[in-house]
Amino acid sequence: MTTAQRPTLEAVARRAGVSRATVSRVVNGSTTVAEEIQEAVRRAVAELGYVPNLAARTLVTQRTDSIALIMPEAATRVFSDDQVFPGIIQGVSQELEAADKQLVLMLAGSAAGHDRVERYTLGRHVDGVLFASLHGADPLPGTLARAGIPAVCSGRPLDDSVPYVDVDHLGGVSRAVAYLLDAGRQRIATIAGPQDMVAGIERLAGYRDTLAAAGHPPLVAVGDFTRESGAAAMRQLLDRHPDLDAVFAASDLMAHGALRTLREAGRRVPDDVAVIGFDDIEMAAYTDPPLTTVRQPIKEIGREMTRLLLRMATGQPFEQTVILPTELVIRESA
Template identity: 50%
Template structure:
């Protein structure tokens, strides 16, 4: 069929005429009705391609009661979105997986009260079919709002505290931290410190717990400093540790970005890595291959975590009443820094 340039964009009526079926059949085929025959479905698909018809999401949502979009919420300030390469990996995988279902990904931040209020209004307005939460903090009021709205939601990482039973996909943060700390101890390091992420996030809390599991009483307060996942916070925390415990000979850092900051602080203090102080990170992000020396780190399968997170959310959107959370193994990657 040739559509005149003067005509408006192709409609469902055009598709029905080219396919030789009724408008109702076209509508049922587009909306995934199981009672459309294979022959009719093939005819509709050919007609859609020939006419260049684009589904009107607003109209389809009246039938399916779905918006065709998923909301990804990053509970961090805007600058972290651009500094941490892990977020770009999560977004890339989520966009690809959702596109396979013709679902759009909408990104919003909730790093402060104003941002959080905008997210709540968006969810209350019924503008998304589900929510994918990234770096969620325990006690976040957004979790209560999602529960009230009965909207499908999953998180990257388990929410600390156990108050909210939201399905999640995550790397084995605690087990990975245990293995890295044990590796440093087995390498002959006797005064091992750690730099944690925020303790109201799963990675921050569980990686600290893994560190303490291995060292027990040796994990004293003097050997624990706190960061916020940024490179600058790692540098400041490392400087603080050196002032408190100048005899430390290893540091396990909660992520690669903070580890890069710790390396900068050690250089400024005249400490050699790994001769004087061994440094180990967590993630195996692109940062780990850009440091000097190259960073020993714990690899988390971030792409697989993202895949599993989206899979869980799609199952909930499709009507599953419950899904099982997924915890994936980590892998020790030994390089030059430890």
């Protein structure tokens, strides 16, 4: 334990022959300080290797210069290989880096974990809170909003309590289904996601609407975004509708599971059954056959959430809703 006492403002001030206040002004970029004094202060800072003590600053400014990113640890989507998790983090991180703020990551798994998150965020230990893939109707965003703590969700919160960033699920799904229809597919089924998550709900709605508009009946099985659930749902669909000739899966992972089931059932893809997924994860290009899918800009979600939050935190005008575009990526499965 080297106890090399770190230099304080005081030390810098003495060395530069000015007052603490002046050093503070220079360090924080005030323009009202004479050029040569600024120079002297900066030299002293460099010579002493001065680094401001954030705790002391926080104590008086009431800013922490850090924001929390809350992720539900248990959520299937988060820790499987669908890359939503790393993608969002990466986006958030980039945007925070530009703003010179810190990222405090909290995985809220257990009930105890949730309490901890609540204590920490409501205790104003961060300047704002980002929620990634909310599970159901968590009251925390609303609570934070009421406490005046900026918060942003990814995906529309069920109670509309805070601003959110989401992708155009409906548009993406609609394009995917339209593509299948254009290709002459007659019996288009879907493997839907969990119906307590916005992504699950919206993607199913998009499927229903587009199909209804074309006068086709919906063929629905429900999964939970995982491969296993996709494989199981596919079996169910084949049982109930042996004549289906296309499937839209609400996640690439489920599409992957479906692909396996189809192969086991002896159906050729895309000849017998066309398959389209959603997400465009890394793996989608490497399935057999490569997966046609709806790409969503995950990293952008993280970035937009962060931008929105920072605007809220600094009192700038901000939108209640940001919707990012999705895109149909054509490969070989459809």
